[in-house]
Amino acid sequence: MYKALYRKYRPQTFADVIGQPHITVTLKNEIKNNRIGHAYLFIGSRGTGKTTCAKIFAKAVNCFNSKDGDPCCDCDICKNMVNGEAMDIVELDAASNNSVNDIREICESAQFTPVKCKYRVYIIDEVHMLSQGAFNALLKTLEEPPAHVIFILATTEVHKVPATILSRCQRFEFHRISAEDIAYRLIYVAKCEGSDIKEDAALYIGRIADGAMRDALAILDKCISTDKNINLELVMKVLGLANIDYIFDLIQAIIDSKPEDALMLIDKLNMESKDMVRLCNELIGHFRNLMLIKTVSAPKKLILLPDNDYERLLDLSKHFSLPKVIGILDTLQESFERMSKGCNGRTEMEMSLVKLCCNKVDNNNLQLEQRLDKLESLIENMESTVSVKKNTKNLKENEKKEFNLNDKSDTIKSSESEGPTFSTQVNLEDLKKQAIKMQNWNEVLEILKNYSKTIAMAFKGSMAYISGDFVLIDAKNEVAFELLRKSAQRDKMRTAIKEVTGRLYKLGPYKPTIEDKDVDPLDALADIARNFGIKVNES
Numbered sequence: 001m002y003k004a005l006y007r008k009y010r011p012q013t014f015a016d017v018i019g020q021p022h023i024t025v026t027l028k029n030e031i032k033n034n035r036i037g038h039a040y041l042f043i044g045s046r047g048t049g050k051t052t053c054a055k056i057f058a059k060a061v062n063c064f065n066s067k068d069g070d071p072c073c074d075c076d077i078c079k080n081m082v083n084g085e086a087m088d089i090v091e092l093d094a095a096s097n098n099s100v101n102d103i104r105e106i107c108e109s110a111q112f113t114p115v116k117c118k119y120r121v122y123i124i125d126e127v128h129m130l131s132q133g134a135f136n137a138l139l140k141t142l143e144e145p146p147a148h149v150i151f152i153l154a155t156t157e158v159h160k161v162p163a164t165i166l167s168r169c170q171r172f173e174f175h176r177i178s179a180e181d182i183a184y185r186l187i188y189v190a191k192c193e194g195s196d197i198k199e200d201a202a203l204y205i206g207r208i209a210d211g212a213m214r215d216a217l218a219i220l221d222k223c224i225s226t227d228k229n230i231n232l233e234l235v236m237k238v239l240g241l242a243n244i245d246y247i248f249d250l251i252q253a254i255i256d257s258k259p260e261d262a263l264m265l266i267d268k269l270n271m272e273s274k275d276m277v278r279l280c281n282e283l284i285g286h287f288r289n290l291m292l293i294k295t296v297s298a299p300k301k302l303i304l305l306p307d308n309d310y311e312r313l314l315d316l317s318k319h320f321s322l323p324k325v326i327g328i329l330d331t332l333q334e335s336f337e338r339m340s341k342g343c344n345g346r347t348e349m350e351m352s353l354v355k356l357c358c359n360k361v362d363n364n365n366l367q368l369e370q371r372l373d374k375l376e377s378l379i380e381n382m383e384s385t386v387s388v389k390k391n392t393k394n395l396k397e398n399e400k401k402e403f404n405l406n407d408k409s410d411t412i413k414s415s416e417s418e419g420p421t422f423s424t425q426v427n428l429e430d431l432k433k434q435a436i437k438m439q440n441w442n443e444v445l446e447i448l449k450n451y452s453k454t455i456a457m458a459f460k461g462s463m464a465y466i467s468g469d470f471v472l473i474d475a476k477n478e479v480a481f482e483l484l485r486k487s488a489q490r491d492k493m494r495t496a497i498k499e500v501t502g503r504l505y506k507l508g509p510y511k512p513t514i515e516d517k518d519v520d521p522l523d524a525l526a527d528i529a530r531n532f533g534i535k536v537n538e539s
C-alpha cells in the first residue's frame with residue numbers, strides 16, 4: 001500500500017528532526033543526564049514536529065542502547081515502537097477521545113507498571129480539545145504522577161489549555177520551519193525517492209508551506225507522482241499557479257490605460273470561477289515583484305518565478321516607475337483589505353483596476369504629496385532591511401502642519417513639540433539677521449547617521465545657521481524637509497544637534513522655499529535612494 005511521504009519520512013531520531021534544535025538538544029540532554037520529567041507540553045503550529053518529537057522521546061527514554069540521547073532504532077523497544085506494537089507507549093488523539101471517561105481510563109492504566117519498558121509514555125495529541133471534565137481528571141494524575149509515567153501533551157492552541165495544566169508541564173515551543181530548512185529536507189527526501197528536485201523549486205515549496213513540513217512533503221508527493229524531475233514550472237502547475245497569462249494581461253491593461261480590457265478580463269475570470277480575493281493577492285504578488293525589480297540590484301534571487309515568466313515581468317517593468325508601482329500596490333492592498341472585511345470581491349477588483357487603468361501620474365500637488373509619502377516610507381523601510389515591506393502609512397495631517405515648509409509666508413510656526421515656551425510665530429528675516437554659520441554641521445550629519453541614515457543622506461551638502469533658539473537649515477532641496485515633517489524624525493535631527501552643541505534647538509528652514517523650483521522632488525528622492533546604493537529605474 002502506498003504510504004504518504006510525510007508518514008514515510010517521519011524522523012526516527014532527534015538527529016533527523018530539522019529546524020528545532022532548541023527542542024532536540026534539550027530533550028537529548030535530559031535523557032543523557034537522566035533528568036526526565038513527568039509532564040511535557042509541546043506547543044507549535046501544525047506540521048512542525050510535535051508528534052514526531054514525542055514519539056522519538058518515548059522511544060529514547062526506553063531504548064536499551066540510546067546514544068547521545070537519541071534512540072538506537074535497533075533494539076526490541078525501538079523496533080516495536082516503529083511497528084506500533086509497543087504496549088507501553090499510548091497515543092491518544094484528544095480530538096476524537098475527549099471525554100472524562102477516555103482520560104479516566106488512561107489515568108487508571110497509568111497506575112500499573114510498564115510491561116516491557118522503563119517508562120509508560122502517554123502522548124495526548126490536540127490536548128486543547130479535552131472537555132473540562134477530562135482536564136480535571138488529567139490534572140489529578142499530573143499532580144501526583146507515578147514514577148514510571150511520562151505525559152507528553154501536544155497542541156496547536158495553547159491558549160485553550162487551562163493554566164492549572166500548563167503550570168504542571170515543562171513547555172517546549174516548536175518554531176515554524178524556515179523555507180531553507182524545508183527545502184533542504186525536500187531535496188533529501190526527493191533523492192531517497194529516486195527523484196530530483198531543483199533548488200528553486202524546493203525553496204518555493206518551502207515558502208508556500210509556511211513553516212509546516214507536513215504540507216511541504218504533501219506538495220512534494222503530488223509533484224513526484226506527476227514527474228520525477230521537479231522544477232519550478234512543475235511545482236507551479238501542481239499548485240495551480242501555472243499559466244498566469246491573465247496576470248500579464250491585467251498588467252498590460254494598466255500600462256495601456258485600457259479599463260475596458262481589464263473589466264472584460266475580470267468578467268471572464270469570474271465566469272471561470274476564479275476567486276477574486278486570490279486574484280487580488282496574486283496581482284499584489286506580481287507588483288511586489290515589480291517593486292523588487294525596480295529597487296534591488298539582483299532581484300532574481302528574491303523573485304520566485306519560472307524563467308520565462310520572470311523575463312516577461314522584467315520586460316513589463318520598463319513601463320513603470322518605482323513610485324507608480326508603489327501607488328498601484330497601495331491601491332490593490334486597500335482593495336484586498338476591504339475584501340477581507342467582506343466587501344464584494346468582484347466590485348472591489350473592478351474598482352481597483354478602473355482606477356489603475358485611468359490613473360495617469362500627473363504633477364498636481366495632492367498626488368505629488370501622496371507619492372512623496374509613499375516613497376518616504378519606502379526608504380524608511382529600506383533603511384532597516386533591503387526587503388521592502390508593503391505597509392505604507394500616511395502621515396497624519398496634523399503632523400504635517402508642524403513643519404510646514406511649503407507655507408509661502410516668511411514665518412516659521414513653532415509647534416508644541418519644539419519647546420513649551422514658544423507659542424507665537426517668528427519672523428524668518430529677523431532670525432536670519434542674527435544667524436551665524438554653524439561650523440560643525442557636518443559633524444551633526446555624521447552623528448545623525450546613527451539615528452537615521454535617510455535623513456542624514458537627504459541633508460548631505462546642506463548648511464546650517466544658528467540664530468537664538470533656532471538652527472536654520474539650508475538644504476539643497478525641499479524633499480529633505482519633507483522627511484522632517486514627522487515629529488519623531490525631527491527629534492532625531494534635534495538630538496544629533498544636541499550631541500554636538502549641547503543644546504536642544506528648534507528647527508527651521510534657512511529659506512522660506514527652495515529657489516530651485518525645477519528640481520523634481522521625486523528626482524531628489526531617487527538621489528537619496530541612490531546614496532543607499534539602491535538601484536532606481538525610471539521610465
Ligand SMILES: Nc1ncnc2c1ncn2[C@@H]1O[C@H](COP(=O)(O)OP(=O)(O)OP(=O)(O)O)[C@@H](O)[C@H]1O
Nearest residue numbers: 006009010017018046047048049050051052213214
Ligand atoms: N521538524 C521536522 N523535521 C523533519 N520532518 C518533520 C518535522 N516536522 C514535521 N515533519 C514531517 O511532517 C510530518 C508531520 O509532523 P508531526 O506529526 O510531527 O507534526 P505536528 O507538529 O504533530 O503537527 P500537528 O499539529 O498537525 O499534529 C512528519 O511525519 C514528518 O514527515
Ligand SMILES: [Mg+2]
Nearest residue numbers: 050051125154
Ligand atoms: Mg501532531
Ligand SMILES: [Zn+2]
Nearest residue numbers: 063072075078
Ligand atoms: Zn533502541
